[in-house]
Amino acid sequence: MLKVLGKIGLLAPAFAVGAAWLVVLRMKDVPVPLLVAYGLLLAGAVVGLLWPGVFGRPATRRRVPAYLGVLAGLGTLGLYLAVVYYVTDLPVLLALAAVACLVWAAAAFLRGRRAAGGREARSTRRAFLSGGAGLVLGALGVLSVDRVERQRREVLARGEQERRAAVRAPGARRRIDDGAVRVFPIHTGDTIVTYGQFYGGLDGWEGLNGYLRTLVDKAQIAVPVFAYLIDHPRHGLLLVDSGVNWEQAHDHDGYYNHNQMVSRLLTQRDEYRLTPDQDLRVRLARLGYDAREITTVFLTHVHDDHAGGLRGLPQATVVLDRRDWEHGTVYPYSFDLVKDNLSFPAFDSGAFGPFPAAQDHFGDGSLVLLPTPGHSPGHMCVLLRLDSGSVLFMGDTLYTLPHLATDQVRQMTIGGVDTTRQLEAARRIQSLLAADPATVPLFAHDNTRYQSGLVASAFAHGTPGEEGVRELRRYMESVLTPGWRLRPGHTPHFVPPPSGADLGRVEFR
Template structure:
């Protein structure tokens, strides 16, 4: 039994070490340092459980001390953030007080008073507890300074010349909004057919450093009857510039994401993007959230006044960071999908009851992912969210993003097929993506929606572009297959 207990402890210790090493790799610790440090951890674990001739005391001294110092050094070098200070000081304070109490109890049983060691340990606990309390103020001020600096930068961007005035002529307008960028592994974006699926795929997202930068797009809708609306909201300044502080509510999320996963310039801030088009974010009445992932929901902190429409399954099963929704959780609206079929979709939700905005269930990427079909003069805009990342992803047999695995992957592929059949059935319908990094977004969509009015000619040109990339049976034409091109730090995508 003793041997089995040691084996169990060894397995548990190795698992914890592996998780810690993955976190450190995610934080860009060099592989050589990780291998050296990992070897010390394994040797220390073996030396404590099976000391042999070395002896447990020597194992603690010659292996435990380097392992402990290395852990502290790596933590403070790549994981520590100022918001950790009160928590760490408080934890050490509690440990000291408990040690002092235990020492005092042992002495008391022998009829003696507390030892000098217990008094010193208890005093250290009280001092550290006081420091933990005092540190909360500077930490709060530090985060406030970050927020104030971002506010000043966005205000300067708002005042910059070159803004436009909205046109009220009774027509539906759509404006693509580039509201940040996200840094992702190339395989997460394009490697769904190369093993990036399910849990193994997620692990690879943590350790794979072949990364690319992809855009985050939201869409502003100016509707003459239903007012100002948004499809998704992008990221916010705190996510990009105060990453660790923003995720203070969820330590696991902070540890398992990269500090630079989001990038946002003042000009890309949702409030600035909307204002530069001549609108005020305060006038947005409805937000259609394709799903609850952070790069689509970050801007909700500026939309407490709006109704937020999302699938109930996503809210109940897919919400990872509930604090992102604190400002809007009392204004959530869940579609019922009781409006009958919509092209290839057996279920739909006619949101306003007039056919102007139809919501389509496309689960898979998240439990309740949805797409939005908007009727415009001359055609229909189909906002795909993350059902498919880019135009080439419509060739799901050749290009596929990472999928969740199991039934979720099957659901996502079914949703993609329904999207393809719907596009085939309506030649005046154009897909609009949340992360397209191809010429379709930067050239075709940007041109067609420059004034918000693609009209029939614009929709036709978008479908012509689609036909130049994909064959009628949804295969990629030559010159449009993605490939990773290494660069200094973050790589890029080439199409061959």
């Protein structure tokens, strides 16, 4: 009885690890039929090793599990090399192969010592062949380290060349210096997300269930990633969020291999798309600014599509909520160059409208930080005073303008108390916007006409003016009722991709 219970105890974790591995492979776009066949092979190998009697006669009880195990091992290696392998794995794989050969050689040598006659000679030959192969593989592993590092340097050098070429391309602007507060939306590429993650918060995309669905659901769309440059006559050059960087988009596995293999396994290689002219440093240069002039980055939260650009801003002070830094940081590599330049607001400036706590960052009312936890432990929004009104940088509290209709359109939420906090923050934002008709929201991922048409036009030169603010508010009122309901024609719907394409799109109707 104890033996059976022990085998069951081994079976459960083996199946759990196998299921996790199948989820990773599905996330990497391995076809479902192939996964089913591979999963059955894994299950057969595990069951055969624990209960060989299921395969009938004694002659088959050893052979079938061995064959299934070999096939499962080869399948695992093949799938790993096809969809997970990254060049930095080469030295590790060669080292593992070398160790396996040396272990095999030692085992063959010991068998030969116990054998007699011809068997001893055969075992000795196998030991020498296996040992020689192990030494060769070990030497190749050592030599490959330098080659791998050289290849990564070449990848980064190519990115630098593309960035410089984009900076020199015709059409750059001259910096405007007339004493006005200016805001420039900066499109730093796109992120690929599932439609449900972006719009399915009212359809079961919540908590752990929602996260698991993001791993396997292939109804995907591309949404923009925006950072915002603030040119302030009194406080210098500021940035709200920093978007993604070139490495995240073009050397994804290398970027996420700095922490641990799990980071690379649980992210998708094509989750970011960024052209050379969308690089944050390029966009700043083409607006007439230098990234080295940025003094402060206000980080709405620590998620990597908002923090990746910090790699190009080592001199900046990064202002973020301490709760996010201590409890929400998943990929600290993005912060390596600024981790000594962090500043945590105390939110001790008193209430601000519907918000019970706020931080008047400069002490003159020009920029106010508002805690909006929920999407992350210490998410915050940023309110900036302009000459013609105010802008509210939303971060990811709400993804798009239609998301202000929180009872009709909702993104995936963490669940439990975090969902409650995020909805409370959204209600406070609604109250703030309703109380001040000269305040307009600016989003980090808006994929609607509000961002691509209205915001792009109003802030083309950094200063929307009073008429620009009124135009943005008029458009808001054409999308949303005073009760924060969507008007007809503005409800999002997923449109599947055409044959041969991998991404769907969103229609509003």
